[in-house]
Every structure is written in C-alpha cells, then in structure tokens.
Amino acid sequence: MSIADRLAELGHTLPKPAAPVAAYLPAVEQGGLLFLSGQLPFRDGQLVTGRCGEDADEAKARDAAERCGLMILAQVEAALGSLDRVARIVRLGVFVSSAGDFTAQPQVANGASELMQAVFGDAGRHARSAVGVPVLPLNALVEVDAIVAIRD
C-alpha cells in the first residue's frame, strides 16, 4: 500500500504545504537526510493558536501537534514528490507553547509521534525532544521540526 493510500485509510487529508513565514525553505535535502523547517498547526486553513495551561488544554494541543505532523508530511511530499520515498522518520523536535505549570509536553507531542507511527509503521518510530516554550511564531500552540531519511 502506498503511503498516500495509508493516509487516506487513516482518514487524513494533507494540508496545502504552507509557504515559509519568512526567508527560508520548508525543506532541505543533504546527504540522504531531509531537514524540515519548524511547521505550525493549521486546521481548515486557520492557524491553531494559544498556550497550554492558559487558553488551551492538553487535548487541543495534542491535536495541534498532529496538525503540525500532517504539515510536515505535506512538506515532505512537496519536496520529494512522493511520501513513498521516506525511508525513516529519524527525529522530531516539538516545541509546546506552555504556561509555567503545564508539564504534559510528552502527551502533546504524541499527537505528532503517533501519526508518524500510524502512517509509516516501524519506519515512523523516531527520536524526539519535547520542551515547553513561552511563545511561538504568530502565537502558534505547537511547532514541530523533523529530520527524515530518504531512499534514492
């Protein structure tokens, strides 16, 4: 089954790849690794904003992390032509906009991590860092970057 078919089976539709907010590229390939820029969460074309523990809860942020993951997949597809060229999701970096007493960043980040495993199986299992930050670009709730290994 192609990855595109697997995404459809899971009920996911990839968003339109977001243009970079500024002077950089969404993805750069070097030596068999694709480096993805930090992606923000969009739902129905709208940025998901807020801060965990203030105006957003864990469930909303977890969903936002999944939306970041879908945007990463959209950027990978745009860069490589097909998600079938993904050999491995190597690493995710997850930044969660957090009030000082919100400590469930791992559960939030699972929104992106579990997506990768559902889509790619064992090849979707990755290393990860998840940390709290006080604020993200455009007041986004979550930002996720990635390193992806690609096949020739």
Place this chain on the structure above:
Amino acid sequence: MSIADRLAELGHTLPKPAAPVAAYLPAVEQGGLLFLSGQLPFRDGQLVTGRCGEDADEAKARDAAERCGLMILAQVEAALGSLDRVARIVRLGVFVSSAGDFTAQPQVANGASELMQAVFGDAGRHARSAVGVPVLPLNALVEVDAIVAIRD
C-alpha cells in the same frame, strides 16, 4: 581502557535506561549518526525537578545536567551494545528550566559537557546549544538531547 572502565574510574554508575515517556524511541541510528531523544535527569530513580532561579540553584541544575548526560550514555549503551562504539559526541542540545532572570545556562550545561570530555577525552568534545525554557516535561529541571557518531 574501555569506556565502561573509564566510567567506573570516574566513579559513575549508569542509570537503568529510562523508557520513553511516550510514543517514540530513545535512540535512532541513521547513516553513522545516532540521534538521542531528549533525556531527563534521574537520581536514585527519582526525577530531578524544579526551575533554576526559583526552587533550584545553579549547582543543583549542573548536577542534573550531568545526570541527563549519564542517561544519554545509558541509552547509547543500550542502543549500540557498548560505549566503545562511540566515535564522537557530535552535538548536545541542552534545555534548562529557567526563571526569567536566570542566565547561567552555559554553566548548567557544563554538567553534561564536562562528563562527555571526562569519559571520551577529545572524542567527547562537542558542539552545543544551551537555552532557557519556562517548563519541561514532568517539571524536569534539565533536558539534554544528543547526536553521536558511531564506528562500524
């Protein structure tokens, strides 16, 4: 001398490798590099928590960074079978839970950096970023991730 012997000589005992807090892997190898997930500080099986400049000082945080470093080594050993397969500590990413007026993140991060140099010598000298964050998973005091080059 093996790295295990060198650790013993330094008086360090590796912790039991912590299971990932969530849906990811502690380490992923790709193209000769081992990407380590962010590791939290444990002492006697207990997570070291707090925030620098509030309920933790520089000395405690520096010790916590060393504990993160030991957990990284435990994860590397679990992933590779032996620490003797480490060719180089390439990079550490250090996140320090910090009040807004705490600016000694480099001194805190040295707890992990100096460990790597003591254990691996020149091969333990690495690139590094150290930043403050408002909060970390489970209220951890420090989180450290790593990229390690491995020999065949």
Place this chain on the structure above:
Amino acid sequence: MSIADRLAELGHTLPKPAAPVAAYLPAVEQGGLLFLSGQLPFRDGQLVTGRCGEDADEAKARDAAERCGLMILAQVEAALGSLDRVARIVRLGVFVSSAGDFTAQPQVANGASELMQAVFGDAGRHARSAVGVPVLPLNALVEVDAIVAIRD
C-alpha cells in the same frame, strides 16, 4: 567572487570568533556536515542583551540575529580555513528571548536567514526553526545554531 569578497561587498566585517562560554567546541565536523554551537550576538565586542517585547523591539532583535549569523560565519571560517568550503547552509535554529506576547520570531530570525542568502545565494537557503524562549545565556537577545554542508 570569493565569499570573503562577497561579505566585504555587502559591507560586513566578521567578528573575532568568540571563545565558547564553557566546556564545548564552536564547531564539530562529522560526515561532511559542520555542526555549529549556538552563537550569541556581539556588536563592537559587546553582547547584545534583552528580551523582545520588554526592553528590546523587533528591529533590534533582527539586527542581533544578523550578528549571530556573522558569528556563525566567523566560526565556520575559523573551523574550515575559508568560507569558500561551504557547500550549503542546511539548517538554522533560532532562539529569541521573548516576552509572552511577542510573536514575531520569524521576522527576527530573518536577520540571520537573509544574511545567509545574501552571502551564499541559493546555497544559503536553509531549513529553519524559530521559537521564543524566556531567557538565554548571559541575557543574550538571540541565539542561533547551524548545520552547514562542506565540500572536500
């Protein structure tokens, strides 16, 4: 034209490469990639300090990000002998000291990103993450790390 000539044409003078604040290296080469440690912004030998949205505005921070970028180039030159050995700026990681209501991290980070494009052209176009943090080492306003691909 050499990169050194291009820098001069742009009116930039590289700073003296800063010694690491602590126990790490400014740059480590591994497998054709140069990993740069997080660099702080210096102007006339003085660290640029502050927090966006409190005692620094977007323009000051954007300039500070450019200074971080120049320090990255100074470290690359020191590590490689010549900036002409840069094959590609692969990735920048930009940390912006930010009050909770400051959300223009992308515009700030452009200070570094646009420098790389001006100096290296297409080879300067990179992947990037930009996030807010509550505080940086020595109260720096911005910190930028990098991954650079090098030619033999």
